[in-house]
Amino acid sequence: MRVTNWLKSQSLRAGIRTLCVQTSMFVLTIFGLLLVTFMIGRVVPVDPVLVIVGDRAPAEVYARVYAELGLDKPLYQQFLMYLYQVAQGDFGTSVLTSQNVAKDIAAFFPATIELAVTGTLVGVLLGVPLGVWSAVRKNSFLDQCVRVVALIGYSIPIFWLGLVGLLVFYAKLDWVAGVGRIDAAYEYIIERETGFVLLDAMLHGQWDIFRNFLSHLILPGALLGYMSMAYIIRMTRSFMLEQLGQEYVVTARVKGLSERRVVMHAFRNVLAQLITVIALSFAYLLEGAVLTETVFAWPGLGLYITNSLFAADMNAVLAGTTVIGASFVLLNAFSDALGTVFDPRTRSART
Amino acid sequence: MKSWLLADSPSSRLQANLGQLYLLLRSFFRSPLAVIGLCIVCLLLLCAAFAPWLATQDPYQQALTQRLLPPSADHWFGTDHLGRDIWSRVIHGSRTTLLIIVMVAAIVGPLGLAIGIVAGYAGGWVDRVLMRITDIFLAFPRLVLALAFTAVLRPSVESAIIAIAVTSWPAYARLARAETLMYRSSDFIQAIELQGASPLRVLVGHITPLCLSSVIVRLTLDMAGVILIAAGLGFLGLGAPPPQAEWGAMIADGRNYLLDSWWVATIPGLAICIVSLGFNILGDGMRDVLDPKSR
Numbered sequence: 103m104r105v106t107n108w109l110k111s112q113s114l115r116a117g118i119r120t121l122c123v124q125t126s127m128f129v130l131t132i133f134g135l136l137l138v139t140f141m142i143g144r145v146v147p148v149d150p151v152l153v154i155v156g157d158r159a160p161a162e163v164y165a166r167v168y169a170e171l172g173l174d175k176p177l178y179q180q181f182l183m184y185l186y187q188v189a190q191g192d193f194g195t196s197v198l199t200s201q202n203v204a205k206d207i208a209a210f211f212p213a214t215i216e217l218a219v220t221g222t223l224v225g226v227l228l229g230v231p232l233g234v235w236s237a238v239r240k241n242s243f244l245d246q247c248v249r250v251v252a253l254i255g256y257s258i259p260i261f262w263l264g265l266v267g268l269l270v271f272y273a274k275l276d277w278v279a280g281v282g283r284i285d286a287a288y289e290y291i292i293e294r295e296t297g298f299v300l301l302d303a304m305l306h307g308q309w310d311i312f313r314n315f316l317s318h319l320i321l322p323g324a325l326l327g328y329m330s331m332a333y334i335i336r337m338t339r340s341f342m343l344e345q346l347g348q349e350y351v352v353t354a355r356v357k358g359l360s361e362r363r364v365v366m367h368a369f370r371n372v373l374a375q376l377i378t379v380i381a382l383s384f385a386y387l388l389e390g391a392v393l394t395e396t397v398f399a400w401p402g403l404g405l406y407i408t409n410s411l412f413a414a415d416m417n418a419v420l421a422g423t424t425v426i427g428a429s430f431v432l433l434n435a436f437s438d439a440l441g442t443v444f445d446p447r448t449r450s451a452r453t
Numbered sequence: 454m455k456s457w458l459l460a461d462s463p464s465s466r467l468q469a470n471l472g473q474l475y476l477l478l479r480s481f482f483r484s485p486l487a488v489i490g491l492c493i494v495c496l497l498l499l500c501a502a503f504a505p506w507l508a509t510q511d512p513y514q515q516a517l518t519q520r521l522l523p524p525s526a527d528h529w530f531g532t533d534h535l536g537r538d539i540w541s542r543v544i545h546g547s548r549t550t551l552l553i554i555v556m557v558a559a560i561v562g563p564l565g566l567a568i569g570i571v572a573g574y575a576g577g578w579v580d581r582v583l584m585r586i587t588d589i590f591l592a593f594p595r596l597v598l599a600l601a602f603t604a605v606l607r608p609s610v611e612s613a614i615i616a617i618a619v620t621s622w623p624a625y626a627r628l629a630r631a632e633t634l635m636y637r638s639s640d641f642i643q644a645i646e647l648q649g650a651s652p653l654r655v656l657v658g659h660i661t662p663l664c665l666s667s668v669i670v671r672l673t674l675d676m677a678g679v680i681l682i683a684a685g686l687g688f689l690g691l692g693a694p695p696p697q698a699e700w701g702a703m704i705a706d707g708r709n710y711l712l713d714s715w716w717v718a719t720i721p722g723l724a725i726c727i728v729s730l731g732f733n734i735l736g737d738g739m740r741d742v743l744d745p746k747s748r
Binding site for chain 2 (some may be wrong): 131134142214238259261263411412416423
């Protein structure tokens with residue numbers, strides 16, 4: 103009894119230590135991200151004062167704004183100010199929309215999440231079963247086909263696939279709606295509440311908008327899903343192959359378990375790694391959405407960043423980069439934490 | 454010849470090395486996919502090397518009377534919105550692609566390798582500091598960061614290369630560190646250290662060659678991703694500046710004419726697909742040969 107208590111406290115302590123290490127790592131990474139975006143913002147060849155006052159402002163106005171922006175202070179103080187502002191959710195004002203950047207991002211981010219969630223759903227629902235199947239029937243015809251499909255998914259530029267998809271399914275076959283999130287006609291009818299069109303339409307019973315949105319979503323969502331599926335298939339297959347080669351699988355077979363039960367056994371042991379992979383693939387989709395959004399004119403964060411980029415609107419670009427970067431880091435940390443919870447072996451593993 | 458290569462007790466170092474090489478090549482050429490990958494990569498090299506001779510026309514020659522012509526005997530892949538021959542531009546575009554991947558590989562491989570083996574071999578606080586930095590960079594989204602970098606550095610092929618390199622080295626540092634940790638405490642390294650070899654000598658002469666094969670495999674596999682990111686940057690207008698032939702930018706050119714002139718956007722895209730597929734297959738094949746675990 104005493105021994106088990108001792109063991110428990112040991113593992114508890116180890117758990118707390120891992121948590122502390124991971125939290126400090128997370129904070130450090132976010133700090134690094136902010137430092138990088140700050141440096142990018144400082145070396146950019148755009149004068150932030152001129153952007154505000156215009157190039158015909160008198161010298162004293164220029165000097166005043168220069169001081170207001172804190173540009174006369176040493177660099178480390180400017181960075182601390184930047185940290186302080188970001189901590190309060192203040193990313194400055196966008197030159198392009200002349201709105202608060204944080205507000206802009208709050209308006210654009212839901213659209214990106216819609217795409218990434220759809221992509222991950224498609225990727226997981228197709229990728230996991232195909233990966234498992236392909237590992238179980240290793241080197242069969244089916245396995246070869248699945249591997250080729252995954253390989254192509256790895257090698258295709260998504261923006262090109264998007265264009266081809268639009269050409270075939272929208273222009274030629276007319277199966278799906280074209281670019282944009284909903285038809286322009288609905289843009290002003292829709293009641294906005296959550297920012298997610300699907301939810302808003304459902305909440306207010308606007309079913310025509312709901313259908314219209316789905317027909318806009320299906321093509322970019324399916325393409326992102328294909329990318330994520332390729333990744334998930336590859337990882338699932340190699341995890342399953344590793345497990346199926348273990349001795350406990352041989353034992354289970356020798357004991358006469360049905361093939362289905364054996365596969366279920368192996369799959370349970372893959373689950374922890376798989377959750378990590380799915381969290382990572384969601385993070386990749388968040389960033390992969392940048393190109394997809396450009397092709398499909400999908401009003402998400404990626405489109406916001408690229409549009410601001412060409413307007414030399416650095417506040418918006420850096421804030422967008424920070425938000426996507428932070429979500430990325432958060433998902434990474436989250437998947438690490440999930441891995442620790444589900445897989446005891448990684449708890450004490452120190453590489 | 455074959456028996457000389459496969460001799461059980463080679464009489465010289467050269468013979469032993471050649472014998473090993475022969476075995477590797479033999480198992481490599483047994484896999485049809487790997488050979489296809491190798492062919493595609495060689496094709497890219499040939500295209501880039503002989504671009505002026507393979508191109509049927511000047512890739513920058515505009516002919517506004519011949520805009521958006523469909524593929525024909527004169528223009529094998531048709532012409533774009535400025536009347537330029539797409540076949541010639543695709544061929545010349547291979548040079549841009551090759552330049553980017555060669556430069557990225559030349560920066561990222563040695564840099565990641567150096568950081569990884571130093572961290573792994575030194576251990577202690579050097580290791581911790583270097584790995585924390587690596588982890589921070591590893592956690593960054595590649596494309597988005599590359600986007601921000603190119604925005605600062607003004608769009609050009611060079612800034613695309615720098616942006617991609619800055620975001621890709623951490624994976625190699627991790628890989629090289631893991632390999633170094635595996636060898637660090639092995640007997641032959643300790644024997645060399647006891648003989649008085651300096652850390653530099655151990656790292657360069659003994660650990661680097663051991664890490665090299667996995668780094669090369671990883672580089673080959675990564676090249677596909679690099680091509681895709683470079684094309685993405687080009688597509689967004691952040692790669693090569695306008696007249697230069699670059700596949701991503703060519704797709705962007707064709708975007709406005711997609712509905713009537715499909716060939717403008719689709720053909721450069723096919724080129725990207727084929728080349729990145731080639732690197733993926735080649736990398737898979739090389740991993741199967743070089744990685745003893747999966748043999």
